[in-house]
Amino acid sequence: MNLQVIRTEILGEYLNTIPEDLPKVFEALEDAEISTDTFSFYTSVASVYSSKIEGEDIELDSYIKHKKFGIEFLPDYTKKIDDLYSAYTFAKTNVLNKDNISEVHKLLSKHIVAKHQQGKLRIHNMYVSTPDGKIEYVAASPYEVASEMEKFYSDIALLLKQELSIQEVFFFASMIHLVFVKIHPWNDGNGRCGRLLEKWFLGQKLGEKAWFVPSERNYYEQHQTYYKNIRVLGLEYAELDYSKALPFLLMLPNCLKA
Template identity: 70%
Template sequence: MNKQLLILSNDLLSEYLEKAPKGLNHALEALKDAEISTESFSFYTSVSSVYSSKIEGEAIELDSYVKHKKFGIEFSPDYTRKIDDLYDAYTLAKTNKLNKENIALAHALLSKNILAKNRQGKYRTQNMYVSTPDGRIEYVAASPFEVEQEMEKFYADLNMLLETAMSTEEVFFYASMIHLVFVKIHPWNDGNGRSARLIEKWFLAEKLGDKAWFIQSEKMYYDQHQTYYSNISILGLEYPSLDYGKALPFLLMLPNSIKNG
């Protein structure tokens, strides 16, 4: 890496490369689209949208969503609309470059039924706390006065990584780190987790090709959501004191999702 990263950490890269599962190239090449997919319907985009939404507490089941999306079976709009919005964001990502402007557009799509229109694709301007179901503060995100400058660093690093040649294993490392740093900054009023998981997959596809969209990472994060949240929260309580030296358990989840999927 010729240039210094501004906000993403690569301190764990050597240890990661030792511990990451072998054969990621082979596993990626073995992926293929589902037979149920058509030109107007993507099964794996449905999987991503459903399970990323379920992580956020949406009461949606994949079977019902596929019936709705592919076959036009009607359900209550409240049951499907947020998942439809996220599906639209993934669809946008699959045909557009990963950059600051398109990430904002994707957030505007996925938050259409979550946030007021004037907050869609816009950075938050108030403090942000992540709480447990019992009301305990689990994490204090970046100050609203820091968000824009932290995101500028994030996008500078992202652009550099997109232009840097790297191995498949390194791509997985940086995809996970992008996910983690984005969710720790927490730039939006809502939709941060959905955005982070989308950007992770988007980065993989930009670097490794369209087969990356078939990786069921969102399903794995949902199936192991207690571990997922634990691995995110272990870095620390407050943004200024985060310890990315503790990030390895989180970073190893993504490559294991393709090896075990």
């Protein structure tokens, strides 16, 4: 495959390390009994925990009461999670491509960025900082974001056409997540979007069971390790070392361990 930004140099090492029972464990995934035609438990789980990674103060039990049973909370408590829930719902029934990725960002960022920034690539420098204000990552230059994202979209289109084993699907889903957050194309909402893209690719290649994978919850429960594994690639976009990506890539299949 002639991929441009999605990397493959450690695919062999990944395939030798990934849990051998991945296909069996994946096939055993089932939807929760609480889900209905109008309510998805696992979409709620994904939306809540992906939001909690970003610092949102929301509890799964409260959100389920709100989403399934219509119990009212203050709007500020649920609105960003509702937006992300809508984005996941959209992804489940739409093709993973450039236009729909933009649409997903519009949905999930309704209460995060200004309307004119929703679904639009950033035009400013982007730095990821630690809580104490230290720069821990310098994202792709605004002058290269558009070209890097075009390569990203092209790579996804190519991967969607390829016959891949389930192990390879998991590898490329995680790599899509990682490359996306390293480009950091939006003004905000990059983490939420990257985690959704990972799940979306799984869903496109593996079907409905992919949406039951508890990846977002696992990332939240190990969020220090999650960020550490993202940071280890390097400080600046142009100098990223994807040979160090294995610990991050293994977090997705490992979330299916009992």
